[in-house]
Amino acid sequence: MRVAIIGAGVIGLSSALCVHEQFHGLVPSLELEVYADRFTPHTTSDGAAGLWQPYLSDHGNLQETLWNKETFDYLLGHMHSAASKEMGLFLISGYNLFTEPVPDPSWKNIVLGFRNLTPKELELFPGYSYGWFNTALMLEGRSYLPWLTNSIGILEAASEHFWLWKNLGFDFIPVISNAELVFCSDFLPFTSQVLAPWVKHFIITHSLNSGIYNSPYVIPGSEFTVLGGIYQHGNWSEENSAKDHKSIWDSCCQLLPALQKAKIVGEWSGLRPARPSVRLERESIRLGNLQGEVIHNYGHGGFGITIHWGCAMAAARLFGNILQEKKQLATPPGPRL
Amino acid sequence: MASPKVAVVGAGVIGLSTALCITETCPSCSVSVLSDQFSPNTTSDVAAGMLIPHTYPDTPIHRQKQWFKETFTYLFAISNSAEASEAGIHLVSGWQVFKSTPKEELPFWSDVVLGFRAMSEAELLKFPQHRFGQAFTTLKCDCPPYLLWLEKRLKAAGTQMYTRKVADLWELHSEYDIVVNCTGMGAHQLVGDKQLFPVRGQVLKVHAPWVKQFIRDGDGLTYIYPGIHRVTLGGTREKGSWSLSPDAGTTRDIFDRCCSLEPSLQGAQDMEVKVGLRPSRQCVRVQTEVLSQGGVKLPVVHNYGHGAGGFSVHRGTANEAAHLVGECISALQGSSSRAKL
Numbered sequence: 019m020r021v022a023i024i025g026a027g028v029i030g031l032s033s034a035l036c037v038h039e040q041f042h043g044l045v046p047s048l049e050l051e052v053y054a055d056r057f058t059p060h061t062t063s064d065g066a067a068g069l070w071q072p073y074l075s076d077h078g079n080l081q082e083t084l085w086n087k088e089t090f091d092y093l094l095g096h097m098h099s100a101a102s103k104e105m106g107l108f109l110i111s112g113y114n115l116f117t118e119p120v121p122d123p124s125w126k127n128i129v130l131g132f133r134n135l136t137p138k139e140l141e142l143f144p145g146y147s148y149g150w151f152n153t154a155l156m157l158e159g160r161s162y163l164p165w166l167t168n169s170i171g172i173l174e175a176a177s178e179h180f181w182l183w184k185n186l187g188f189d190f191i192p193v194i195s196n197a198e199l200v201f202c203s204d205f206l207p208f209t210s211q212v213l214a215p216w217v218k219h220f221i222i223t224h225s226l227n228s229g230i231y232n233s234p235y236v237i238p239g240s241e242f243t244v245l246g247g248i249y250q251h252g253n254w255s256e257e258n259s260a261k262d263h264k265s266i267w268d269s270c271c272q273l274l275p276a277l278q279k280a281k282i283v284g285e286w287s288g289l290r291p292a293r294p295s296v297r298l299e300r301e302s303i304r305l306g307n308l309q310g311e312v313i314h315n316y317g318h319g320g321f322g323i324t325i326h327w328g329c330a331m332a333a334a335r336l337f338g339n340i341l342q343e344k345k346q347l348a349t350p351p352g353p354r355l
Numbered sequence: 356m357a358s359p360k361v362a363v364v365g366a367g368v369i370g371l372s373t374a375l376c377i378t379e380t381c382p383s384c385s386v387s388v389l390s391d392q393f394s395p396n397t398t399s400d401v402a403a404g405m406l407i408p409h410t411y412p413d414t415p416i417h418r419q420k421q422w423f424k425e426t427f428t429y430l431f432a433i434s435n436s437a438e439a440s441e442a443g444i445h446l447v448s449g450w451q452v453f454k455s456t457p458k459e460e461l462p463f464w465s466d467v468v469l470g471f472r473a474m475s476e477a478e479l480l481k482f483p484q485h486r487f488g489q490a491f492t493t494l495k496c497d498c499p500p501y502l503l504w505l506e507k508r509l510k511a512a513g514t515q516m517y518t519r520k521v522a523d524l525w526e527l528h529s530e531y532d533i534v535v536n537c538t539g540m541g542a543h544q545l546v547g548d549k550q551l552f553p554v555r556g557q558v559l560k561v562h563a564p565w566v567k568q569f570i571r572d573g574d575g576l577t578y579i580y581p582g583i584h585r586v587t588l589g590g591t592r593e594k595g596s597w598s599l600s601p602d603a604g605t606t607r608d609i610f611d612r613c614c615s616l617e618p619s620l621q622g623a624q625d626m627e628v629k630v631g632l633r634p635s636r637q638c639v640r641v642q643t644e645v646l647s648q649g650g651v652k653l654p655v656v657h658n659y660g661h662g663a664g665g666f667s668v669h670r671g672t673a674n675e676a677a678h679l680v681g682e683c684i685s686a687l688q689g690s691s692s693r694a695k696l
Binding site: 046080097099100102103104106108109110130131133136138139141142151153156185214215216217218219229238240241275276278280324 | 433434436437438439440441443445446447448449469470472474475477478481490492497563564566567568581583584585618621622
């Protein structure tokens with residue numbers, strides 16, 4: 019049985035791993051093939067800083083909060099093993115800063131040690147009068163995507179365009195996770211990559227007028243520190259703008275004066291595949307004589323890494339449902355892993 | 356006395372910070388630093404430089420707390436300035452974990468560090484052998500950067516540095532008006548202080564840049580302290596051992612203990628092994644002593660015996676020592692004007 023996964027970012031590869039883990043023992047003929055126009059290190063997931071943190075509010079979308087929790091717990095479970103370094107996974111603490119009090123987020127009990135900032139801590143951040151401290155996780159795409167790939171030894175092939183599925187003669191179950199299927203307008207984020215190894219905390223400021231990630235942030239990774247905070251609406255261009263880089267630089271230096279001495283080693287911009295909510299559902303597609311079952315798993319915006327494993331497991335459950343319907347499984351799949 | 360000549364003996368964190376305080380409180384002083392070793396070869400260079408106080412049994416707690424608070428406040432301001440990276444000062448958060456609940460759940464310094472609280476059950480799950488823990492944010496002074504930054508500030512203030520082995524404090528009496536003894540373990544020999552004893556510490560410094568949090572076992576023996584470029588893994592507390600040679604068995608033991616707290620350290624690279632002798636004492640000696648021979652007096656201000664807590668209290672004891680130097684200067688000026696009458 020041939021299954022195509024379209025998209026090789028964190029969503030595509032983790033969906034592949036989850037399907038593989040749950041079903042390769044039950045369906046001996048299962049062959050997973052990943053198709054994408056970009057593979058690591060050129061995907062959106064590679065450019066993301068990799069901090070596990072959902073948006074401030076889940077807008078009542080409890081399903082997404084549950085997927086976030088499943089992801090965090092899954093990753094935290096890997097922290098006891100030496101594999102965490104290879105996965106690009108590590109603990110990190112840090113600050114979320116506001117100019118006025120805000121309600122606690124949906125994820126306050128998912129992360130570790132969530133608390134409000136003390137007055138003394140707020141002295142570090144003039145202009146901000148309220149904030150949170152918590153310990154979360156970093157999952158760096160540049161390490162995680164290769165680790166996912168190695169974990170299942172999946173076949174890879176490049177494709178020019180996502181419409182190829184109709185030409186491939188697949189059995190019936192492509193799993194789609196490609197950002198380019200999103201037709202909602204998106205934001206164009208810019209980030210600078212600097213050497214600032216003395217920074218050990220993430221710092222994310224919030225300007226409630228400007229919206230998420232449109233305010234300076236500093237996220238220290240294992241090789242460099244990401245500075246960001248520009249978020250332009252509805253721009254599909256991936257060209258970097260010098261003016262935007264200077265503006266990130268200035269606002270981050272105001273936040274952390276020592277950054278003035280940091281050396282810039284790179285820059286990146288990418289499209290976060292934004293959507294009002296994640297699309298994770300089945301669709302039957304018919305094109306002429308060809309019929310296919312599609313599992314959509316896209317639209318994870320700026321929280322793909324944060325939510326990926328919960329979504330992968332949900333996609334795997336949908337896969338299991340399809341197999342059962344097609345009587346590929348004698349018994350229903352066991353409890354989700 | 357127009358320009359009192361002050362010799363500070365010792366160029367570790369205590370000597371350099373004391374010299375700097377003297378230049379600040381007594382701008383008319385001519386300050387020199389004399390030491391047989393400078394960074395990167397001092398005991399301070401081996402230490403991780405974490406601001407987590409050591410409790411001295413015979414120093415009153417309020418005094419220790421005052422020293423720590425002054426030090427924390429001073430470094431906090433630097434960490435928040437443009438000089439932070441050059442000075443090697445940065446904030447770091449983490450956990451102190453205990454296999455059994457300590458008698459004192461709230462140490463005297465809990466309200467000086469940032470965000471001090473007990474660890475949650477969820478956090479303790481990561482440490483199955485430990486039953487209790489504390490989470491907080493504190494400061495770290497990376498060496499050599501911090502010592503080099505102090506040296507730079509001293510040179511800008513006109514302080515002279517001399518590589519010189521001082522065998523006897525009295526040998527300085529003809530060149531200097533006041534001597535400040537910041538010789539750490541050297542005071543055992545130099546002033547014959549038998550209350551001073553070494554506590555040998557071996558540490559590993561590794562490249563593990565994904566480690567952003569500190570973890571310390573409350574027993575003080577096992578710790579993981581992420582610095583700017585390297586993570587310090589420790590350690591040992593061998594009372595009375597004078598050996599400065601790294602021990603291979605100890606290296607393996609430290610590495611194993613740290614990996615059990617943080618398994619990802621298995622992937623650490625480029626290990627360096629270092630040894631330092633903590634200059635330990637029941638109480639830190641910050642005190643004036645006037646040496647005299649044949650009618651000639653030499654005021655000495657002692658500032659040594661900081662043991663495992665040198666970085667945590669350095670600025671506080673430097674302030675106190677500088678204050679004592681000021682008193683010595685007043686006394687000398689008083690007696691010299693009496694001599695004129």
